[in-house]
Amino acid sequence: MLSIFKREMHSYFTTSTGYIFLAISIALSAVVFGITTLMIQTSYTRYYFTVIIFMFLIFLPILTMKTFSDEKKTKTEQLLYTSPVSMTGIVMGKFLACSAMFTIYALLSSINFFVLSKYAVTDFYTQNPPNVPMIVGGMIAVLLVGMAFIAIGVFVSSLTENQFAAVIITIVVLLFFLVINLFNGMIGWYPIRIILSWLSIFNRYQNFTYGIFDFGALVYYLSVMGVFLFLTVRVLDSRRYR
Amino acid sequence: MVEINNLVKRYGAKFAVDDISFSVGDGEIVGFLGPNGAGKSTTMNVLTGYLSATSGSVLIDGIDISQNPTQAKKLIGYLPEQPPLYMDMTVLEYLNFVFDLKGCQENKKLHIEEICNVTKIADVKKRLIKNLSKGYKQRVGIASALVGNPKFIILDEPTVGLDPKQIIEIRNLIRNLGKKHTVILSTHILPEVQAICDRIVVINGGKIVADGKTADINGEINQCSRYRVKVSGPSKLVCALIRNLVGVTSCEVYGEREGDAFTYTVESTPNIDIRKNLFRALADKGWPMLGMEPVGMELEDVFMRLINSTNENIKAKGGRK
Structure with a gap:
């Protein structure tokens, strides 16, 4: 597992993928941050956290698109699957490498908050300084949602050997999880609404942006990761039987 | 010892490998011979645990590869038909990765240096794999199969796409490997098995057509x-x-x-x-x-005869497709 993790990280930084990911993600975050805080003269970070997870749709697929589709295309998967490593180990290695890249992004983008604390000492409207628990809660939520999305992206990548298809499908699936609760207003039947709002990644995310640590949401995100990583292992394993 | 018992691999309705059994003793160099699409690669892929069998078993030194894949895979070094190389790595980085991946215990630096010398890739080890020629890529593939000094080395068409000089070099390399390892190689080129192997297993249409010592098969030929x-x-x-x-x-x-x-x-x-x-x-x-x-008589003729006779047998039996 560790060797796969190391190889993935090596690959991110010897090819352009890692740099492209970091450049796009940090640039997008900075733009969104500028618009949602500094431009409207507020130290309130909730809008930033709300908008930023929609940006994940754009830059997270860059990380996950290659994970398994490329291995399949170049047949390097034959090396991995004939090595004394379990399928779970392989999937986890790749997932953790993506997550590590994502964490690097999250840390680098935190520079936004230092800028905020320096220039937005007080809010234009409420005169409040930036709310630290809100920022910390938001960052935890960003990491959790990001990793759940990565698990979904890794899963999609295991389904196809075409990177481009992986990107498109990942975006569609992630968008589905994000906007699923919007359908709630349109559906009259209560049980469906319960299920939709339960599935929604976005609903649970919102509590964090208020600075509230929602234990249920933590469990939910970990479950999403677990389910999709498990499905990835199953997909890859089942391919051997075909 | 590698034992294959009643191995069947089916892709949908098509039998790629249809009930084959053979075993390879320690220290043997066995050539797995057959035309394209005979089931050679499928057999090798099942043998190495890349694919799983529809039915039948593969025992590597008595360890069932489907029951205990991690243990069994430790004993195998595999070079698939297309070497599984990461183009964005240098040769040395790649071999280090394979070393870690296989969880080898040897002294990493010495072991990899030795492999580079054996496969004659020491002079390109700092270069990116994508910039290497086909022959060198093939050698890096063989080198990766050697990492960890596995007991069994399985090579799928190791000389395909190489120029004549490289072919001779790779054959010599394989013959030398045969002194320390058990080697199973597949090919559709007859002189190759004649030149390298102690034993030949001929496969066609997913079935074993002949299995014997190279010398025996040559003897059979000379009778006519x-x-x-x-x-x-x-x-x-x-x-x-x-x-x-x-x-x-x-x-x-x-x-x-x-x-x-x-x-x-x-x-x-x-x-x-x-x-x-x-x-x-x-x-x-x-x-x-x-x-x-x-x-x-060339082995080619014998080969064609064996294949024709099995084809007729299959037809006569009404054959499974």
Whole structure:
């Protein structure tokens, strides 16, 4: 597992993928941050956290698109699957490498908050300084949602050997999880609404942006990761039987 | 020892490998021979745990690869048909990765250096794999199979796409590997197995057609005597005459033509020397014999025969598709 993790990280930084990911993600975050805080003269970070997870749709697929589709295309998967490593180990290695890249992004983008604390000492409207628990809660939520999305992206990548298809499908699936609760207003039947709002990644995310640590949401995100990583292992394993 | 018992691999309704069994003893170099699409790669992929069998078992030193894949895979070094190389790594980085991936215990630096020397890639080890030539890529692939000093080395068409000089080098390399390891290699090139292997397993249409020592199979070939005869005269009549001689089993026009003379391939039963009778018969008719030379039968011919005979058997049985 560790060797796969190391190889993935090596690959991110010897090819352009890692740099492209970091450049796009940090640039997008900075733009969104500028618009949602500094431009409207507020130290309130909730809008930033709300908008930023929609940006994940754009830059997270860059990380996950290659994970398994490329291995399949170049047949390097034959090396991995004939090595004394379990399928779970392989999937986890790749997932953790993506997550590590994502964490690097999250840390680098935190520079936004230092800028905020320096220039937005007080809010234009409420005169409040930036709310630290809100920022910390938001960052935890960003990491959790990001990793759940990565698990979904890794899963999609295991389904196809075409990177481009992986990107498109990942975006569609992630968008589905994000906007699923919007359908709630349109559906009259209560049980469906319960299920939709339960599935929604976005609903649970919102509590964090208020600075509230929602234990249920933590469990939910970990479950999403677990389910999709498990499905990835199953997909890859089942391919051997075909 | 590698044991394959009643292995079946089916892709949908198609049997890629249909109930094959064979075993490979320690220290053997076994050639797995068959035309394209015979099931060689599928067998190797099942053997190494890349694919799983529809039914049947593969035992690597007594360890079932489907029950205990991690243990079994530790004993195997595999070079698939297309070397599984990461193009964005240098040779050294790649071998280090494979070393870690396989969880090897050896001294990393020394071990990899040794492998680089054995496979003669020491001079390119700092280069990116994507910039290497096909021959070097193939060698890096073999090197990765050697990492961890596995007991069994499985090579799928190791000389495909190489130039003649590289082919000779790779064959020598494999022969040397055979001194320390058990080697199973697949190929569709006959001289290759003749040159390298102790034993040949011939596969066609997913079934084993022949399995024997290379020397035995060569012996079988030599039992049949065969001559290439050049005769000046009308080809149909000459053929008919030769076919009627005692001991002749077949006579075909080989096709080389020189004026009115044709070359014929004549086969006879092993214990009868037809040469004198042949000469006299032709002389009586006034068709001068311009040349005669014995021809050793190529493994290719035996191979084609074996394949044709199994094809007929399959047809006769109504065959599974």
